[in-house]
Amino acid sequence: MSEQRKPSGPSANGPNGAPHSQTLSRGIRVLEILADADEALTIADVAAALGVHRSIAYRILRTLEDHGVVIRDAAGAVRLGPRMAALARGVSRGLQAAALPELTSVANELGMTAFVTVLDRAEVVTLVSVEPRQAHATVAQRPGTRHPLGRGAPGIAIQSLLTATQWVDLGEGARRGEAADVRARGFATSHDEVIPGLASVAVPLVVPGEAPAALAVVYLGTGQSDAAIGARLVTAAAVIAADLR
Secondary structure (H helix, E strand, C coil), X not given: CCCCCCCCCHHHECCCCCECCHHHHHHHHHHHHHHHCCCCECHHHHHHHHCCXXXXXXXXXXXXXXXXXXXXXXXXXXXXXXXXXXXXXXXXXXXXXXXXXXXXXXXXXXXCEEEXXXXXXXXXXXXXXXXXXXCCCCCCCCCCCEEECCCCXXXXXXXXXXXXXXXXXXXXXXXXXXXXXXXXXXXXXXXXXXXXCCEEEEEEECCCXXXXXXXXEEXXXXXXXXXXXXXXXXXXXXXXXXXXX
């Protein structure tokens, strides 16, 4: 008979005080850890990042592997599996479908990686991205990549859409004064905030029924002005929003 434990301590309950599944929470966290990794991870790596014994990490990974969302290579290192891509396509499916043609056009026209981000609690998550076909150097912006709302142009652009009620839930720690400038000029900029050496320009993307979003590009360097890039993104965002009406 398996041992049954009653959850205890602060981690036993969710934000609303209701009990939650620690195993499920750990499984989701493993997926986030793998999504943020630049390469396949060993079981020891996952256990260390999760803060659990290797045997616990192994059981979680085996379960995820059974469902195809995690795969292991010949050396036993783990990474996200193809099933995750299928699941990801179902997230904001309409927004992804509408955004993809414009992202492709923007990426190839500007020679920059173009992407759409959405607000997830107090973080900004990349939903879909496109790299330019021809460029000397491109920046990978993988779907699922996340960073705090208070950092980077996409976060600032999203902040320009938030209401007072939403800020009550989020807290004031992430608020950026530049969000007011976005409402005036239409776009946000950032340099060396999320990843050192990279710059980003982003515009708010209003999609009825979806979380606050932003359309953005990220790049190493360019001879184009922020205003010109921002104007192109504003046009693309308007096309995407129109397609979703």
